[in-house]
Amino acid sequence: HFNFTKLRKTFQFEFIRLIQEAGGLKKTEEKNRLYKDHPKGFYVYAKFKSTDNDSNDASSNKNSKDIQGCVNYFIRYAGRPAMAENRITEYNKESKTVSWFYNDHKDEKRHDVTD
Incomplete structure (x- = not known):
């Protein structure tokens, strides 16, 4: 199980922090509005891909591949411009x-x- 809500909120927090460090958010109201407008965090598209013929015997190996795939996706995503x-x-x-x-x-x- 991967906690996507925590991922969205963590991504939101870190993204806002980095914007602040870069001088992009000068007023507290601007930062607070981002949290208010997006109470569930910023959407991160990190969907697991699975096939119908996955077996239960290989589930632990599959889970580690899924998690590694999400980590790799997140690293690629975070390293690119926001838009x-x-x-x-x-x-x-x-x-x-x-x-x-x-x-x-x-x-x-x-x-x-x-x-």
């Missing part, structure tokens, strides 16, 4: 807003966001 530049659709300097999109892995739909 690909091509997902940014607009930047408005006057209103200080950025528009971007993301594809939700749950429903495979595109979501457009302006913040």
Whole structure:
């Protein structure tokens, strides 16, 4: 069993901490808003892949492979930028807003966001 809730909240905490260290969050209100707007943490897509013909005898070996796969994915994910530049659709300097999109892995739909 892998605790995805803890992974999301830990990722959220560490990500916010790194943004603060880099000088990206200057006000406490900005940081608090990120926690308030995302009470379940930041979504981390780290789904286990399994096949129907997995046997129970090999479950301990399979679990260690699954965990190692998640760790490898997380390391690759954490080492990349938070958002690909091509997902940014607009930047408005006057209103200080950025528009971007993301594809939700749950429903495979595109979501457009302006913040």
